[in-house]
Amino acid sequence: MTKTVDGRRARGDVTRALVAREAAMTATVSGLDSITVGGLAAATGVSKSGILTVFGSRENIQVAAVAAARRIFRDAVVAPAWGAMPGGDRLVALLDAWLTYQREEVFTGGCFITATSVEYGHRDGPVAESVRRLKREWLDLLAADLAAAGHPDPQDGAFRIDALLAGASTMRQLFGDDAELDRGHRLAAEVVAERRRPRRKH
Amino acid sequence: MTKTVDGRRARGDVTRALVAREAAMTATVSGLDSITVGGLAAATGVSKSGILTVFGSRENIQVAAVAAARRIFRDAVVAPAWGAMPGGDRLVALLDAWLTYQREEVFTGGCFITATSVEYGHRDGPVAESVRRLKREWLDLLAADLAAAGHPDPQDGAFRIDALLAGASTMRQLFGDDAELDRGHRLAAEVVAERRRPRRKH
Numbered sequence: 001m002t003k004t005v006d007g008r009r010a011r012g013d014v015t016r017a018l019v020a021r022e023a024a025m026t027a028t029v030s031g032l033d034s035i036t037v038g039g040l041a042a043a044t045g046v047s048k049s050g051i052l053t054v055f056g057s058r059e060n061i062q063v064a065a066v067a068a069a070r071r072i073f074r075d076a077v078v079a080p081a082w083g084a085m086p087g088g089d090r091l092v093a094l095l096d097a098w099l100t101y102q103r104e105e106v107f108t109g110g111c112f113i114t115a116t117s118v119e120y121g122h123r124d125g126p127v128a129e130s131v132r133r134l135k136r137e138w139l140d141l142l143a144a145d146l147a148a149a150g151h152p153d154p155q156d157g158a159f160r161i162d163a164l165l166a167g168a169s170t171m172r173q174l175f176g177d178d179a180e181l182d183r184g185h186r187l188a189a190e191v192v193a194e195r196r197r198p199r200r201k202h
Numbered sequence: 203m204t205k206t207v208d209g210r211r212a213r214g215d216v217t218r219a220l221v222a223r224e225a226a227m228t229a230t231v232s233g234l235d236s237i238t239v240g241g242l243a244a245a246t247g248v249s250k251s252g253i254l255t256v257f258g259s260r261e262n263i264q265v266a267a268v269a270a271a272r273r274i275f276r277d278a279v280v281a282p283a284w285g286a287m288p289g290g291d292r293l294v295a296l297l298d299a300w301l302t303y304q305r306e307e308v309f310t311g312g313c314f315i316t317a318t319s320v321e322y323g324h325r326d327g328p329v330a331e332s333v334r335r336l337k338r339e340w341l342d343l344l345a346a347d348l349a350a351a352g353h354p355d356p357q358d359g360a361f362r363i364d365a366l367l368a369g370a371s372t373m374r375q376l377f378g379d380d381a382e383l384d385r386g387h388r389l390a391a392e393v394v395a396e397r398r399r400p401r402r403k404h
Contacts (some may be wrong), residue, residue, distance in 0.1 A: 163369025173323030
């Protein structure tokens with residue numbers, strides 16, 4: 001391999017990361033469907049032809065946006081908690097990191113998973129599959145730590161924590177009040193704190 | 203007023219209702235932003251000029267879509283529960299009607315409030331304000347009945363029920379499994395069943 005090819009590849013990687021990240025941000029503001037090659041070119045300074053050379057299609061950009069969002073969420077929420085012991089301690093650390101991630105508006109338009117789950121939930125194809133995998137991965141992570149923490153029902157618990165956090169993100173976006181984030185965080189922490197004791201079942 | 207004017211007004215009302223309802227359905231599938239006069243004309247058989255004569259602008263159509271969705275939700279979820287006693291009985295009836303509304307796919311693309319809250323949450327303007335009023339009205343209704351039922355924290359309870367139902371709707375859209383609706387319904391019913399007893403606060 002020549003240095004020229006290495007250089008081209010490196011530039012391609014930088015372009016790919018820059019454009020995918022911008023696409024992820026756009027998706028939280030106005031949806032994955034609002035992503036256009038022209039819009040990304042204007043926002044990043046990369047030419048339209050340069051973007052299409054790297055990605056090939058708009059659909060590939062959308063899939064790359066989901067992958068970029070996954071990395072952003074991993075770095076902002078999962079990584080800071082990964083030093084804690086699996087189980088209750090790690091869940092508390094995850095919730096704390098989630099609160100910081102929301103307060104600092106890591107994504108321009110609120111939670112990426114919440115926004116794209118609603119937008120792409122009922123669709124087929126590679127973009128929707130990427131969104132589904134992201135949601136499943138997050139639920140599995142919560143359920144595994146709830147199980148390690150001795151939660152009476154890890155699957156229900158993961159569903160509830162996810163719903164409370166998504167609800168908090170939506171409410172903050174709607175009403176502009178950070179107290180909604182604190183409420184979601186507190187209610188999710190109550191789910192984490194539940195230990196094996198009888199719960200009313202219907 | 204002449205019969206001709208009455209007839210024109212009546213036709214205008216029918217057109218308005220037909221187009222607003224179609225716009226509400228479209229919003230649940232691909233968002234309020236995906237509403238176009240051309241698309242609505244194709245779906246309803248009303249001409250583009252006829253639609254613009256009645257509504258004046260695309261933004262007015264979006265606001266009318268939210269109002270139409272409010273009526274659809276009122277008829278499908280609130281009205282069937284309104285015969286029950288305010289408080290716990292009415293909340294149980296609301297949750298049952300919500301489950302039917304979801305199972306019967308009253309909206310083509312899942313819950314209207316969930317979809318539009320995420321799409322328009324962070325925006326300004328009359329469409330976003332309509333969406334905010336809809337969400338607030340629903341939360342107030344839940345909180346009032348929780349208070350009447352003696353719930354220990356009606357505001358938190360309303361937030362939790364709303365989050366669980368929105369989460370269930372999103373999960374069903376994502377994974378195509380009606381069991382997610384049953385889970386959301388059951389977990390929301392557990393919130394309703396909570397009575398005044400100490401809850402862990404952080």
